Amino acid sequence: MSEKLSISYHTAKRILLELLEDNDFSTDEDILKILGSVVQKETREPDGDEYSLSRIIIDKEGRVFLPDYSSMEIKMPYLPKTVFIFFLIHDEGIEFKSMYNYVHELYEIYQVVALEKNTEANKIKRSLDNLVEPVNNRIYETCSIIRRNFSVVIPEPLMEMYCITGKRGEKHQIKIDRSLIRIENAKLKGMFDTLNSI
Template sequence: MNDKLSISYHTAKKILLELLENNDFSTDEDVLKILGSIIPPKDTNVITCEKEEMSRIVIDKNGRIFLPSYSSMEVKMPYLPKTVFIFFLIHKEGIEFKSMYNYIQELYEIYQIVALEKNTEASKIRRSLENLVEPVNNRIYETCSIIRRSFSMVIPELLMEFYCITGKRGEKHQIRIDSSLIEIENEKLKEMFNLRHNH
């Protein structure tokens, strides 16, 4: 058991931080007991509040999605769900799924931005989008599930509803996060966003 003496404080701290970042110890009784003895009870509320603090949504120049308050990692999802997510972020007023075919050109433009590094044929993108907006199938609901799954990796459960596309079937769907928390660095996407929000 003398092995721990050979690990420097810096190395031990690094290992501990990595363990805490990559594992959920919230139900481990031994860990909670030690944490409870280090952190005074009055501070536990502060920790909970910080955990449930709203993060900005940052769409970078390449259309990648980041939630900096929760993780430094990109929130990865396939091109189509990412296109739909950014589309609803731009249309904060909400859109009915059945009327999405009216926005197929806008969806196409967003898709081209997020799929920048992949040279996808225009006709293939069109087919994919037409299938998405076709009112008779459930593709849009499947796409929203993929978005939710991607975000569930980084967003606290209590705040999921603010970041995902929500709404009742047959009514407008929207992303409820406040516009002040949306930061778009891609010029074309920023232009589309501002066009909707500055009138």
């Protein structure tokens, strides 16, 4: 019974809600104890020290993990994952309107994260050209997808540390301390080390 099932947060939530609706757990002492401790934790006022930051690990296949919050991979489509890794690499921050200057670098990252799919080069290029086009909102939609995928495991008060933030027209960046990032993919690590050693 020590092995944990690997199911998504949303699936677990749905199952739990169905169980609570369809069954009377009001006499089960174990369940009441757990529910009581959850309610206590939720109602306690967080003092800021209650939450600690997780490391970010990008493995050899370009998969994203926050091991101090969850053992499950933070799954997201290739384009949002590419953008997330791009901003992790660029500690200094980048203005969205100047991202067209980095299309080649975005392409290199996309190739790593989409390796197993062997996506057609022209399709990647069209997707990236659309992303960096200053007149559309594709980059904001992409940042929204990243935030939504991270919200499954990151405590709400710490979301700003892991997501791409910034004011419109100014530099956007991921605020997390770079000492918490470990990149195992050789190509991505080379890009990260080059930019973060300057």
